[in-house]
Amino acid sequence: MATETPTTVPTDGPTDAAVRAALARVNDPEIHRPITDLGMVKSVDIEPDGTVHVGVYLTIQGCPMRDTLTANVTEAVRGVAGVTDVRVELDVMSDEQRQQLAASLRGGQAEREVPFAKPDSLTRVYCVASGKGGVGKSSVTVNLAAAMAADGLKVGVVDADIYGHSVPRMLGTDGRPTQVENMIMPPTAHGVRVISIGMFTPGNAPVVWRGPMLHRALQQFLADVYWGDLDVLLLDLPPGTGDIAISVAQLVPGAEILVVTTPQQAAAEVAERAGSIAVQTHQKIVGVVENMSGLPCPHCGEMVDVFGSGGGQRVAEGLTRATGAEVPVLGTVPIDVRLREGGDDGTPVVLGDPDSPAATALRAVASALGARQRGLAGMSLSLTPTRR
Numbered sequence: 001m002a003t004e005t006p007t008t009v010p011t012d013g014p015t016d017a018a019v020r021a022a023l024a025r026v027n028d029p030e031i032h033r034p035i036t037d038l039g040m041v042k043s044v045d046i047e048p049d050g051t052v053h054v055g056v057y058l059t060i061q062g063c064p065m066r067d068t069l070t071a072n073v074t075e076a077v078r079g080v081a082g083v084t085d086v087r088v089e090l091d092v093m094s095d096e097q098r099q100q101l102a103a104s105l106r107g108g109q110a111e112r113e114v115p116f117a118k119p120d121s122l123t124r125v126y127c128v129a130s131g132k133g134g135v136g137k138s139s140v141t142v143n144l145a146a147a148m149a150a151d152g153l154k155v156g157v158v159d160a161d162i163y164g165h166s167v168p169r170m171l172g173t174d175g176r177p178t179q180v181e182n183m184i185m186p187p188t189a190h191g192v193r194v195i196s197i198g199m200f201t202p203g204n205a206p207v208v209w210r211g212p213m214l215h216r217a218l219q220q221f222l223a224d225v226y227w228g229d230l231d232v233l234l235l236d237l238p239p240g241t242g243d244i245a246i247s248v249a250q251l252v253p254g255a256e257i258l259v260v261t262t263p264q265q266a267a268a269e270v271a272e273r274a275g276s277i278a279v280q281t282h283q284k285i286v287g288v289v290e291n292m293s294g295l296p297c298p299h300c301g302e303m304v305d306v307f308g309s310g311g312g313q314r315v316a317e318g319l320t321r322a323t324g325a326e327v328p329v330l331g332t333v334p335i336d337v338r339l340r341e342g343g344d345d346g347t348p349v350v351l352g353d354p355d356s357p358a359a360t361a362l363r364a365v366a367s368a369l370g371a372r373q374r375g376l377a378g379m380s381l382s383l384t385p386t387r388r
């Protein structure tokens with residue numbers, strides 16, 4: 001009686017180890033970490049003919065990034081030697097698996113906390129503030145974020161202007177955050193992770209909240225959103241010195257303030273007032289950006305001072321006197337229609353037209369801020385006192 005030879009995978013076919021090594025190079029599109037580290041690989045089965053079946057757990061039912069994840073897994077596994085076909089089979093995590101994932105993302109901490117307020121955080125947090133609305137604070141924020149991300153930094157943006165949110169439009173994202181247990185996965189646009197109350201409201205509905213609600217929303221944006229290991233976090237604050245500015249000082253005391261103003265004296269005076277909050281909150285003012293500093297004449301090229309001149313310098317000098325520390329003018333951004341067009345189209349001018357005068361000025365500010373290291377104030381130095 002003939003003995004049946006067991007079916008085996010050819011020696012030149014794909015191996016389980018090679019397939020899993022390829023999967024380790026696939027990052028979850030929202031969490032931005034390898035799916036192997038997140039426990040998202042359910043199974044790997046290899047047929048004799050080289051067909052590979054990969055089981056993948058989705059974090060939630062109806063995950064908006066399921067097609068992207070499927071495509072990325074397929075591409076990675078198809079590159080393994082000996083693979084003839086790839087079949088991706090999707091499943092959904094159980095409640096227990098999601099809880100384990102959330103705990104691992106928080107580093108084993110069950111309680112929600114603001115990671116940027118921890119003494120060992122290396123993330124530089126900049127609050128982009130202004131005294132008046134309409135000075136281009138949000139435009140400056142999104143362009144600084146996009147420029148830093150283009151330079152290779154890991155960047156996040158919190159649209160903290162709850163009433164006047166505009167960051168999703170300016171970054172060109174209409175993505176919705178995904179919730180995993182009590183954690184929120186922020187959408188990504190131009191390499192920037194972003195969260196805004198506009199992602200949770202229907203259409204263009206207004207937000208009508210009092211102070212405590214604003215504080216809670218900001219706290220959730222900082223503590224409940226999974227930001228990952230950021231180099232820089234930018235907060236686009238509402239104009240003035242109201243509830244949000246105070247809440248930021250309480251929640252992230254190490255955050256630094258970047259003041260945006262226009263050249264005209266009225267705007268400069270209000271911007272100086274907004275920056276002076278740092279005296280009461282004991283925050284550092286990192287510098288001043290003067291937006292709409294002039295309009296290049298289309299005929300002769302000379303700058304036309306549409307809104308006056310010197311406002312940024314006056315704000316910097318006033319804040320230097322108020323705080324007792326040197327506050328520099330980090331940049332002057334000329335009026336440029338391409339800056340406005342980029343905000344409307346969702347492509348920041350630093351990416352869409354990087355050599356334009358406005359983009360050049362903004363990229364210089366981004367380079368200066370991106371190269372700074374977080375100060376030692378409030379950080380643990382891991383020093384142990386010894387007795388002589």
